[in-house]
């Protein structure tokens with residue numbers, strides 16, 4: 001490890017350095033991040049972009065007394081390094097290791113946990129308001145990216161905080177990137193500020209006056225405000241009650257340190273606009289920041305991510321390609337992503353149907369209601385949002401789609417266990433929150449071929465539809481054909497037997513099949529296995545037909561037990577007069593840890609071994 005970095009065991013060690021040493025520390029930190037993440041992967045680009053900003057913040061402010069709230073938390077690796085977690089960095093996002101985001105339980109330097117975007121200003125402002133009520137004195141800083149600023153919550157918070165005069169520093173880390181290039185009018189506005197030559201000239205004029213007339217600080221400031229107001233379109237943030245400072249070069253300590261030092265002593269809400277480059281210091285990440293936002297292992301030497309050779313396509317790819325195929329024949333089909341075109345597969349659709357593709361920014365609520373509007377205009381919107389981020393838009397799903405029975409399909413990628421991103425990103429609630437909505441049809445495929453069939457089925461349903469599918473690769477089953485639509489509300493029988501009924505949902509069907517086969521071979525017990533396919537409407541006929549009095553009833557689903565489909569099936573069975581051994585194999589009432597998907601499924605006893613164990617136990 002390099003000389004300066006190896007001395008940093010906490011923020012006190014950083015503060016002991018001379019300012020002239022900070023650029024060297026920044027260099028060492030970049031090198032360390034690039035090398036450390038190479039074998040394990042992780043969120044590289046965002047962290048590389050905020051190395052100087054993080055060093056400057058911890059150099060000048062006094063965490064944990066001062067509170068630094070990082071939005072999303074994916075850029076907080078340098079923050080972790082400087083706050084006593086350097087030794088554990090190689091464990092980041094690994095089973096038992098550091099979390100990939102900020103997490104209160106992990107460090108007193110993480111005053112607010114994150115993972116989802118656009119929460120930092122609200123949280124920081126809440127801390128500032130609490131501080132003032134407590135008559136305490138410390139700084140509260142929210143660091144938010146330009147991508148996260150596209151989220152409605154960030155604006156709600158600015159609107160609230162700007163109307164009051166509490167001390168709050170919001171640092172806008174503007175790298176013109178979300179995961180993909182940032183979108184929207186706000187993004188263009190920020191770009192105009194950065195590149196606005198007239199603004200730079202106006203600033204220079206004000207500075208020259210200030211230099212010539214040292215006593216005329218106020219006059220020069222007023223002139224700067226005046227000229228700025230005329231030329232940069234409205235300094236939106238100032239009109240919202242924030243003192244706007246910037247844009248500042250986020251990689252230049254000579255700019256960052258004095259500016260931040262000043263911010264420390266200014267009252268009221270301040271917005272400091274810092275301009276950075278995502279991926280700085282690693283040319284592959286600078287050149288292709290989207291790929292290097294978050295990735296698996298890679299080679300430092302070649303700058304190429306390791307390939308997962310020969311694996312079947314991911315569900316994400318199947319989604320993008322199938323929807324594009326469907327759109328070839330149905331011009332009503334449109335696709336919507338909330339700032340995740342590649343992650344959701346919408347980019348594959350976009351290549352073939354660019355005019356029918358919408359990236360709305362990190363704005364899941366807007367995405368859903370916007371889809372409602374498109375449906376009213378005669379379109380067939382497919383809203384592709386990870387299960388965990390769909391949580392953001394629950395009222396919109398109910399109020400704007402379901403009540404009006406609009407034909408919008410929700411494609412919920414990353415349903416179930418996601419692995420390294422852990423609790424904040426686990427898609428564990430969607431079965432519970434979608435299945436209780438009137439008018440909604442909910443499907444979960446057992447493999448990628450069935451997924452394709454479900455997408456095709458969705459186009460035949462004249463109302464809201466939700467399809468949940470997991471992170472990762474399919475099983476390699478044949479998907480070359482365009483399948484026929486499924487029979488809505490009909491389950492599939494995979495095994496027949498007289499020793500009970502096992503019902504499996506979507507992502508858990510394969511492992512349940514393996515468990516059921518072992519039960520037959522090793523224990524001599526043959527059960528009937530139903531692949532539910534439709535979480536809603538339920539195939540009551542099949543369930544009641546195969547329910548066996550006095551014999552096992554088991555339901556296996558990769559979602560929370562509380563509110564899961566297992567509860568409805570249990571109630572149904574009891575109502576029908578059935579009694580017998582029962583087991584609901586689902587996620588317990590805890591937030592899962594991070595690790596690989598197999599590790600977490602194993603811990604939750606949701607893999608084939610765990611399912612078998614639980615089937616045997618009843």
Ligand SMILES: Cc1ncc(C[n+]2csc(CCOP(=O)(O)OP(=O)(O)O)c2C)c(N)n1
Nearest residue numbers: 046115116117145146147148177178179339
């Ligand atoms: C509610 C929500 N939607 C989507 C995401 C996925 N996501 C994580 S980081 C990110 C981009 C953030 O961009 P920005 O805030 O500018 O940070 P940068 O990576 O550029 O530093 C997105 C879309 C998320 N974390 N939360």
Ligand SMILES: CC(=O)[C@@H](O)[C@H](O)COP(=O)(O)O
Nearest residue numbers: 072074115294343414421471
């Ligand atoms: C930080 C964030 O929310 C995303 O970058 C997320 O980690 C992406 O997850 P996938 O790797 O599953 O696309």
Ligand SMILES: [Mg+2]
Nearest residue numbers: 145146147177
């Ligand atoms: Mg950004």
